[in-house]
Amino acid sequence: MLKGKTVIVGVCGGIAAYKVVDVVSRLRKLGAEVEIIMTENAIKFVTPLTFQSISHRPVITDMFKEPEYWDIQHISLAKKADIIVIAPATANIIGKIAGGIADDMLSTVVMAAKAPVLFVPAMNCNMYENPIVQKNIKALTAQGYMFMEPDTGMLAEGTQGKGRLPEPPDIVKEIIRILTVKKDMKGLKVLITAGPTREPIDPVRYISNRSSGKMGYAVAQAAADRGASVRLISGPVSISSPYNVDIVNVLTASEMHAEVMKSYKDFDIIIMVAAVADYKSAEISDIKIKKKDDEMYLKLERNPDILKELGGVKGKRLLVGTCAETNDLLENAKEKLQAKNLDMIVANDVTMEGAGFEAETNIIKIIKRGGKIRELPIMSKLACAHEILNEIMTLGGYIKCL
Numbered sequence: 001m002l003k004g005k006t007v008i009v010g011v012c013g014g015i016a017a018y019k020v021v022d023v024v025s026r027l028r029k030l031g032a033e034v035e036i037i038m039t040e041n042a043i044k045f046v047t048p049l050t051f052q053s054i055s056h057r058p059v060i061t062d063m064f065k066e067p068e069y070w071d072i073q074h075i076s077l078a079k080k081a082d083i084i085v086i087a088p089a090t091a092n093i094i095g096k097i098a099g100g101i102a103d104d105m106l107s108t109v110v111m112a113a114k115a116p117v118l119f120v121p122a123m124n125c126n127m128y129e130n131p132i133v134q135k136n137i138k139a140l141t142a143q144g145y146m147f148m149e150p151d152t153g154m155l156a157e158g159t160q161g162k163g164r165l166p167e168p169p170d171i172v173k174e175i176i177r178i179l180t181v182k183k184d185m186k187g188l189k190v191l192i193t194a195g196p197t198r199e200p201i202d203p204v205r206y207i208s209n210r211s212s213g214k215m216g217y218a219v220a221q222a223a224a225d226r227g228a229s230v231r232l233i234s235g236p237v238s239i240s241s242p243y244n245v246d247i248v249n250v251l252t253a254s255e256m257h258a259e260v261m262k263s264y265k266d267f268d269i270i271i272m273v274a275a276v277a278d279y280k281s282a283e284i285s286d287i288k289i290k291k292k293d294d295e296m297y298l299k300l301e302r303n304p305d306i307l308k309e310l311g312g313v314k315g316k317r318l319l320v321g322t323c324a325e326t327n328d329l330l331e332n333a334k335e336k337l338q339a340k341n342l343d344m345i346v347a348n349d350v351t352m353e354g355a356g357f358e359a360e361t362n363i364i365k366i367i368k369r370g371g372k373i374r375e376l377p378i379m380s381k382l383a384c385a386h387e388i389l390n391e392i393m394t395l396g397g398y399i400k401c402l
């Protein structure tokens with residue numbers, strides 16, 4: 001799967017360094033050539049010999065050691081890399097690279113490289129959550145560097161928290177994803193909405209729906225992986241953020257409406273995956289509402305239909321909607337396609353096993369303007385996301401005039 005690919009693995013000084021031995025072994029088994037650079041602190045945790053034995057290559061530990069090759073080593077390494085993976089990525093290396101410091105082999109190679117760089121942070125949870133580290137991650141992400149989120153669990157110091165190195169198979173999966181995905185959306189700007197909206201009733205209660213955000217987040221991840229510049233306007237969710245995506249968090253349908261209408265003009269493709277609440281409470285109480293009678297009536301009023309409004313102003317932009325239904329799937333989807341002036345709609349029947357809200361999979365039907373329908377079998381939400389984007393990319397006539 002990775003034959004002909006060169007992966008540079010930068011190992012930093014953290015207890016999770018030992019897990020990276022397994023990552024290297026898995027990459028080698030998939031056919032990749034793996035070059036290891038260890039920082040000065042990394043060799044205090046795992047010996048270079050361990051990595052050398054697994055990678056079958058000399059391990060680079062010192063910038064000024066007699067080089068293995070006659071050429072300038074950090075430049076030649078940077079050139080041959082298809083991807084650079086920094087694992088465990090410590091607060092120190094993240095800070096150094098964010099600050100433009102290149103004072104050892106790893107930071108120098110990263111600075112000289114044009115290949116994608118994937119950071120896999122692992123550190124104490126307080127360190128990871130430190131605003132300085134978070135600011136550095138945000139700044140690097142904005143520059144196109146990629147990050148995996150640490151796992152949550154027992155940390156080396158015996159406390160629970162977010163800071164564990166993700167499991168080696170997950171790291172390898174991420175590397176494969178980055179190396180094998182086609183970049184056919186490069187240059188396109190895509191606006192995506194995801195998740196539910198939350199409509200407050202009083203300070204402790206709200207109206208919402210069961211959307212998990214997984215489908216919309218998968219579409220955002222897939223588009224970013226394919227080279228698009230992606231903004232994700234997200235309702236409240238509790239899933240990990242996609243990498244390389246500009247995320248704007250909102251709570252209510254009105255906030256989502258305002259954000260979408262503020263920015264849609266800057267985008268070529270708009271995909272509304274959010275489950276926007278159609279109604280909100282007509283009045284929001286400042287204080288907790290107390291129970292009184294046996295019955296209680298809540299007056300609701302309509303929220304704006306964001307997609308319908310976009311349909312009226314879309315111009316040459318491609319507009320894609322989604323609908324989750326329990327009955328008359330195709331009829332409802334076709335009606336929404338017409339009524340909201342869409343180019344395409346993605347429909348799923350949430351009553352089917354494997355197509356529900358919290359599921360990792362989905363069963364979708366894609367209906368294009370003109371009536372062409374494509375029915376897909378059950379597949380992961382990320383695979384569905386790629387199929388949706390494949391279909392969008394076949395709307396070539398539109399894409400060309402963007």
Ligand code: CTP
Pocket residue numbers: 253272273274275276277278303304305306307308320321322323324336
């Ligand atoms: N949508 C929207 N604004 C709303 C409601 C829906 O932008 N207030 C968008 C959704 O993001 C989705 C599409 O419209 O892309 C269809 O949403 P859905 O809830 O299925 O349809 P509705 O038009 O709300 O119709 P109904 O709830 O009556 O089925």
